[in-house]
Structure formats: C-alpha cells, structure tokens
Amino acid sequence: MNLFNSLIVCILLLTACAQAPQRTEPAQPVAPPEQQAEAAPVLPNVELSGELIYEFLLTEIANQRGYKSLAVEGSTAMARKTRDPRLAKRAAQLAFESGDVNKSIAAFRQWQEIEPASPLAGRMLSSILLRGGKLDEAQLELAKVLKAEQANPGNAFMQIFQLVAPYPDKHAALKLMRNLAQPYPNIAEAHWSVAQLAQMTGNSGLALEEARQARNLRQNWDMAVSLEAQLLQKKTPQQGLELLRHYLSDYPDAREIRLQYARALLEQKQYKPSRDEFQRLAKDNPGNPDLAFAIALISLQLNDLQGAEAQLQQALSKGKKEQDTVQYYLGQLSEAKENEGEAMAHYREVKGGEYQFAAQLRVVYILNKRGKLEDAREYLRQIQANSNQQRVQLLLIEAQLLRDAKHAEDAYQVLQQGLVKLPNHPDLLYEAAMLADKTGRPEVFEQLMRKLIQIKPDHAHAYNALGYGMLERNERIPEAVGLVEKALQLAPDDVAIMDSVGWGYYRSGKLDESVKLLRRAFAGNPDPEIAAHLGEVLWARGDKEEAKKIWQDSLKANPGNVLLQAVIKKFIP
Numbered sequence: 236m237n238l239f240n241s242l243i244v245c246i247l248l249l250t251a252c253a254q255a256p257q258r259t260e261p262a263q264p265v266a267p268p269e270q271q272a273e274a275a276p277v278l279p280n281v282e283l284s285g286e287l288i289y290e291f292l293l294t295e296i297a298n299q300r301g302y303k304s305l306a307v308e309g310s311t312a313m314a315r316k317t318r319d320p321r322l323a324k325r326a327a328q329l330a331f332e333s334g335d336v337n338k339s340i341a342a343f344r345q346w347q348e349i350e351p352a353s354p355l356a357g358r359m360l361s362s363i364l365l366r367g368g369k370l371d372e373a374q375l376e377l378a379k380v381l382k383a384e385q386a387n388p389g390n391a392f393m394q395i396f397q398l399v400a401p402y403p404d405k406h407a408a409l410k411l412m413r414n415l416a417q418p419y420p421n422i423a424e425a426h427w428s429v430a431q432l433a434q435m436t437g438n439s440g441l442a443l444e445e446a447r448q449a450r451n452l453r454q455n456w457d458m459a460v461s462l463e464a465q466l467l468q469k470k471t472p473q474q475g476l477e478l479l480r481h482y483l484s485d486y487p488d489a490r491e492i493r494l495q496y497a498r499a500l501l502e503q504k505q506y507k508p509s510r511d512e513f514q515r516l517a518k519d520n521p522g523n524p525d526l527a528f529a530i531a532l533i534s535l536q537l538n539d540l541q542g543a544e545a546q547l548q549q550a551l552s553k554g555k556k557e558q559d560t561v562q563y564y565l566g567q568l569s570e571a572k573e574n575e576g577e578a579m580a581h582y583r584e585v586k587g588g589e590y591q592f593a594a595q596l597r598v599v600y601i602l603n604k605r606g607k608l609e610d611a612r613e614y615l616r617q618i619q620a621n622s623n624q625q626r627v628q629l630l631l632i633e634a635q636l637l638r639d640a641k642h643a644e645d646a647y648q649v650l651q652q653g654l655v656k657l658p659n660h661p662d663l664l665y666e667a668a669m670l671a672d673k674t675g676r677p678e679v680f681e682q683l684m685r686k687l688i689q690i691k692p693d694h695a696h697a698y699n700a701l702g703y704g705m706l707e708r709n710e711r712i713p714e715a716v717g718l719v720e721k722a723l724q725l726a727p728d729d730v731a732i733m734d735s736v737g738w739g740y741y742r743s744g745k746l747d748e749s750v751k752l753l754r755r756a757f758a759g760n761p762d763p764e765i766a767a768h769l770g771e772v773l774w775a776r777g778d779k780e781e782a783k784k785i786w787q788d789s790l791k792a793n794p795g796n797v798l799l800q801a802v803i804k805k806f807i808p
Contacts, residue, residue, distance in 0.1 A: 294310045304338075310326035311330070340360070343359055361398060378415060396424075408432055429441070434465075439469065446463040446466055468502070472502070476499055476503065490516065494512075496512055497512035528546065528547070530546045559586060559591065566594060569581055582595070592620075599611045627657060634670065643670060647670040664686060665697060668697075684700055695732065699719055699735050703738070716742075733756035736752055737749045750776060766786060767789075769782075769785055770786045786802065
C-alpha cells in the first residue's frame with residue numbers, strides 16, 4: 236500500500252462514526268430482562284408462605300451453584316403455581332441465562348401468558364425465537380409488539396431492526412422485515428429498516444427505493460439521508476455528494492452528515508473541499524484530536540507541509556490521539572521536508588502500535604541512505620518481528636541493502652542463513668534462488684526454484700525465472716520454453732513473462748511467433764530489456780531498420796543502459 240492509500244484508510248477509519256448520525260436517538264439493543272424497566276405488574280393475591288419462600292431460595296441457590304437446569308425447572312414451576320408475574324419474569328431470566336433455547340421459549344411464553352400487557356416479554360420472546368431460527372413464530376410475536384406500540388411504532392421498528400439485523404440468513408431477515416413493514420407504509424423507520432436489510436443482501440435497488448421513501452416521510456431525519464447517500468455513493472457518487480450538500484444547506488448543524496460529506500469528498504479525491512469540511516468540523520470541536528489528525532493527513536496529500544505539521548502537533552499535544560500514530564506521520568512529514576534527522580527522531584518515538592514496524596524500517600532506510608550501511612544492518616537486526624512474514628521481510632531488506640552496495644555474496648549468505656530457520660518460505664526461496672543465479676550458482680538456483688514450484692505450483696514467476704535462466708544459458712531449450720509457457724498460462728497479462736516466452740521462441744527458431752509476442756510485451760511496457768530482445772529478433776528476421784529504431788529510441792529514453800548498449804555493439808560494431 237502506498238503512502239497516500241494508507242493516509243486515506245487512516246482518515247476513513249478514524250471518522251467511521253459518520254455511519255451513525257446523532258440527530259435521532261439510536262435504538263438500543265435488547266438487554267436481559269432484569270435490565271429493562273417497565274410498568275409495575277398486576278400482582279396476584281397469593282400468600283407468601285414458608286413453603287413458597289423455601290422453593291424460591293432453593294431455585295436461587297441452585298442457580299448460584301451452577302445447577303441451571305434445576306433452577307429453571309423450579310422457577311418455572313413456581314411461576315405456574317402462583318401466577319405471579321415477578322416469578323414468571325425471573326423464570327424467563329434464568330431460562331435465558333441457561334442458554335437453552337427451547338426452555339427459554341417456554342419460559343417467555345409462560346411469562347407472556349401470565350402478564351399479557353408486558354411489552355418486554357414479547358420483545359424478549361421474539362429475540363429468543365430469532366436465535367432459535369423460528370422466524371415465522373418470531374414474526375407473529377414482533378407483529379404483536381408493533382401493535383402494542385401504536386403510540387410510537389417508529390421506535391418499535393428501530394428496536395426490531397436491532398433484533399433482526401444480526402440474523403445470519405439476511406434474505407430471510409429481509410423477508411421478515413418486509414412483512415412486518417407492509418402494514419405501516421407511512422412509518423419512515425419501517426422503510427429505513429427494510430432498506431438496511433436490503434443493502435445487507437446486496438439488493439441495492441430495493442435499498443435505495445426504501446431509503447428514499449424513508450427520507451420523503453421524514454425530511455429532517457439524518458439517518459435516512461445518510462443511508463441514501465451511502466447507497467448513491469456506490470454507483471453515482473456525485474448524486475450522493477449533492478444529496479449531502481443540499482441537506483447541509485438546510486441543516487448546517489447536522490454534524491454527522493457533515494462528517495459523512497467530508498469523507499465522501501475525500502473518497503472522490505476532492506481533497507481541498509474535503510479539508511474545508513473537516514476544518515469546519517474542527518472549528519466547532521477544537522479539542523478533537525481525530526479531526527486535527529484527518530486535516531493533517533489531507534494537508535500532506537495537498538503538499539501543505541506547514542499546515543500538516545501544525546495539525547499533527549495539535550493532535551500530539553491533545554494527548555488523546557494515538558501518540559505512536561502521530562509520531563509516525565510526523566516522521567513522514569519530516570521526510571517530505573527532506574529533514575532526515577528530524578524524521579528519524581520521530582520514527583524512534585514510535586514505541587508500539589500498528590506503525591511501529593513501518594517506522595523502524597524507515598529508520599533503516601534513512602541510515603542506509605546516509606551511507607551508514609553497517610548501522611542500518613545493526614538496527615535492522617534489533618527489530619523484533621511479530622510474524623514469519625516480518626522475519627522474512629527483515630532478511631529481504633538486509634539482502635537488498637547489501638545488493639545495492641554491490642555485496643551480492645554477502646546478500647546471498649544472509650538469505651541462506653534465513654533458509655536454515657524458514658526453509659519453505661516462498662519469498663525467501665525465490666530471492667535466495669535469484670541471488671544464487673547472480674552469484675554464479677546455477678545448480679543451487681535451479682534446486683531452490685524447483686523446490687518453490689513444488690511448494691507453490693501456481694507460482695508463475697518461479698516457472699518464469701527457472702525457464703528464463705535456462706534460455707539465457709542457452710541450454711535445455713525445449714524444457715525452458717515449456718516452463719515459461721506454463722508461467723504465461725498462470726499469468727497471461729504479465730509482460731515480463733511474455734518477454735520470456737518470446738525469447739524462448741527466438742531460441743527455438745520461431746521468429747514470427749517471437750516477434751508477435753515481444754511486440755505485445757513491449758506495448759505493455761517499453762522496458763529496455765524487452766526492447767533489446769525485440770530488436771535482436773527483428774534483426775535476425777531481416778528487419779534491421781526497425782530494430783535500429785527500437786534500440787535507439789529505447790536508449791534515448793534509458794541512457795546508459797548496459798544491456799541495450801551491449802546488444803547494439805553486438806550487431807552494430
């Protein structure tokens with residue numbers, strides 16, 4: 236992932252709360268029975284006898300000692316005998332806590348029978364039925380809940396959505412919600428709930444239609460506008476932006492919608508207006524380090540280094556934003572300002588978190604760039620890897636540093652030592668094989684590449700490297716061509732592999748086929764090596780003027796390229 240993409244992901248993550256607008260009170264998840272308050276129940280005229288107290292204590296002790304089944308049976312029997320709604324509620328609670336779906340359903344039905352006016356009993360029974368996969372029964376109970384909540388059906392729909400949304404079969408959940416919503420065409424929350432579930436099933440057309448109905452019914456409802464804009468953003472992002480902009484012109488204080496608008500602008504790479512919106516939000520929330528951080532990252536993208544630094548320092552001073560993250564991006568900022576010493580100081584302050592490893596690698600890069608190869612290697616060896624992938628990455632980086640310093644033999648030894656501990660890691664095998672070839676060890680190169688192919692039979696570049704190595708040594712040509720052709724089957728659009736196959740056809744005497752494939756490769760990437768190959772094949776076929784032109788044009792674009800110079804000297808002394 237490049238720097239810009241990581242910046243965007245970071246901003247989108249830290250502003251993810253835009254998906255939950257605040258202008259409407261969110262529906263709360265249904266809590267266990269003892270945590271939900273409701274009107275005092277009508278109590279039966281039952282004497283509190285010593286026998287009753289004894290039975291109650293017995294069930295409670297059984298529950299405390301882990302005899303859940305005994306506690307459920309005892310409490311259910313007491314509720315049935317006394318018809319006391321308090322005992323029925325307690326029996327339902329114990330059944331719920333036991334995790335036994337069938338016993339829970341029975342206990343909640345009993346509570347509902349004893350206290351039919353309790354909306355909590357109906358909601359909880361619906362929840363248990365859903366958990367047990369009894370959607371038809373759950374739908375009947377939820378319809379009762381809606382009927383009982385005639386004074387506020389919108390709130391009831393929001394609560395029902397919380398119950399239904401987690402159901403694994405989203406298509407079945409959508410069908411249930413549509414059935415429940417059908418008798419309530421004028422309730423915005425009913426359409427919103429259907430839209431949400433339609434979105435979960437991938438039915439974007441239905442989702443957009445229902446979201447629009449919800450917004451038409453409640454013009455000032457943030458959640459309906461937010462959902463419609465999200466849906467539009469996927470196919471017609473400009474319409475989504477226009478919807479949010481228009482809504483903000485009518486309701487400028489809709490903070491969560493403004494946050495969503497800022498994020499949407501960012502996703503469309505409209506950096507300047509996106510930053511303007513984030514700055515407006517920050518003005519109203521001056522102590523928010525997340526907003527300061529978002530503005531800083533966008534400023535980095537706009538190359539406003541001074542503005543970015545001010546915002547990052549603000550986020551750092553607040554002490555709430557993850558300090559390691561801020562220090563990492565201050566390091567990135569310092570690098571952009573070409574202040575490598577300051578950058579290293581910031582990177583060294585990254586003591587943990589998701590950017591620690593990346594920060595440590597930047598220190599290695601800067602040390603090496605300043606000519607301190609041994610310091611870079613020493614620092615590299617002190618980095619604590621958290622996975623085999625990171626261990627391999629550290630080895631590959633050290634080998635690359637040595638290769639860049641023209642110490643290919645040392646680089647090869649580093650990778651060989653790594654293979655002792657991680658003998659089957661594909662990346663390590665591939666790079667070690669390539670260095671074996673570079674350091675004059677063709678047998679080791681072939682051995683490692685064949686091992687890699689055995690471990691990863693779909694590794695196109697292993698086939699290509701092995702076959703191309705044979706072609707360059709002009710040995711076992713039929714086998715070599717077969718290997719590079721296999722590579723091209725696995726990666727048909729890879730121009731480097733096309734070049735190998737074209738070169739293989741040249742070695743096989745198939746000049747026309749070679750030229751055809753090399754032209755495709757060169758059109759995909761006018762690389763000087765491909766130019767050298769294409770020119771040589773054209774020359775061999777008799778098209779010498781075209782070969783000269785390709786070589787000269789490529790040399791002009793890549794002055795000093797050794798391979799091109801060698802080929803030209805070979806044919807034009």
